[in-house]
Amino acid sequence: MRAVLLDLDGTMVDTAPDLAEALARTLAAFDAPPLPLATVRGLIGHGVAQLVRQALEVAGLAAEIDGTRALADFQRHYAETNGRYGRVFPNVVAGLDALKQRGYRLACVTNKPRALAGPLLRETGIAAYLDALVAGDTIASMKPAPEPLWHACRLLDAPPQRAVMVGDSAVDAEAARAAGVPVFIVDYGYAGPQGASALSCDALIDSLAVLPAMLPA
Numbered sequence: 363m364r365a366v367l368l369d370l371d372g373t374m375v376d377t378a379p380d381l382a383e384a385l386a387r388t389l390a391a392f393d394a395p396p397l398p399l400a401t402v403r404g405l406i407g408h409g410v411a412q413l414v415r416q417a418l419e420v421a422g423l424a425a426e427i428d429g430t431r432a433l434a435d436f437q438r439h440y441a442e443t444n445g446r447y448g449r450v451f452p453n454v455v456a457g458l459d460a461l462k463q464r465g466y467r468l469a470c471v472t473n474k475p476r477a478l479a480g481p482l483l484r485e486t487g488i489a490a491y492l493d494a495l496v497a498g499d500t501i502a503s504m505k506p507a508p509e510p511l512w513h514a515c516r517l518l519d520a521p522p523q524r525a526v527m528v529g530d531s532a533v534d535a536e537a538a539r540a541a542g543v544p545v546f547i548v549d550y551g552y553a554g555p556q557g558a559s560a561l562s563c564d565a566l567i568d569s570l571a572v573l574p575a576m577l578p579a
Contacts, residue, residue, distance in 0.1 A: 363466070363524055363577045363578050364466065364518070365466065365467045365468070365469065365520035365524065365525040366466050366467075366469075366525070366526055366577075367468075367469050367470075367511055367526070367527045367528065367543070368469070368570075369471060369472060369505075369527075369528065369530060369531070369534050370472035370479060371406050371472065371530075371551075371552065372403075372406060372407070372530035372531060372550075372551030372552035373451075373548055373551055374451060374454050374486075374488055375448055375449070375450050375482065375486055375488070376449050376450075377448040377474075378402050378406060379399065380440065380445065380446060381402055381440065381443075382396065382397065383443045383446075383447050384436055384442075384443045384444075385397055385414075385417050385436065385439075387435075388414070388417075388436045388439055389417070391435060392423060392426075394421050394422075397420060401420060402417070403552050404555065405417060405420070406552045407533045407552055408473060408533060409473040409475075410436070410437065410474070410475060410478075410498070413436075414433045414436045415429060418432060441478070445482045445486065450486050450487075451548075451550060451570075453569040453570055453571035454488070455488070455491075456570070456571045457569065457570025457572075457574065458488065458491040459491065460573075461491075461574050461577075464577075466577070467520060468493055469494040469496060469514040469517060469518055471496045471505065471514050472495075472497055472498060473498040473505055473533070474498055475497055475498050476495065476498075476500060479495060479497045479498075483495065493518055494517040494518055496511075496513050505533045505534060506532070506533045506534075506536035506537040507540065508537055511537055511538065511541040512541055523543075526545070526577065527543045527544070527546070528548065528570070528573065529545065529546075529551075530547060530550070530552055530553055530558065531547075531553055534547070535563055539562065545563045546563060546564060546566075546567050546573065547566050547567070548566075548567055550568065
């Protein structure tokens, strides 16, 4: 192995509180109550536009509200909440540091737009460990399509067969399988109601700190 591709939301950073607060502010403009944090966690992983669409559906507002306006409102609010309420998951920094010391090249592959992913990675200090960022708007495709993973491999100068994907959801698992890349799933992220153990992966891990010992030196 030469490269490690890492998801952002639910894998390295618990961003659900940031997203929930931004959604609450968006819904408040339409006199709707906030969604429970657990509900928001279940909506994460397919990009901002789908998150807002699904939130409107759950709130019973999809037929009444202009989705374009709601998305614009959410993006404005999320720019304010991004990185303010969430936290880096335990042992993420220790795992990244150990991987770098072993010589691995690291990339974040996320469906979050670059305008939000970049500042979050810098604010949390994770950016210092990364060699590349492939965001939801970097290329035309997003996960679960394989193209973002292939693009990250090109940026890291590593063939897919010498890379591994680390994520927390079916989106990550499907993207890795489509790209021909082994995938490790963390058991603490946003895997949905069936849980991480139901996902097809090469290994289920409880911390990024255990990852270096599982990969070839």
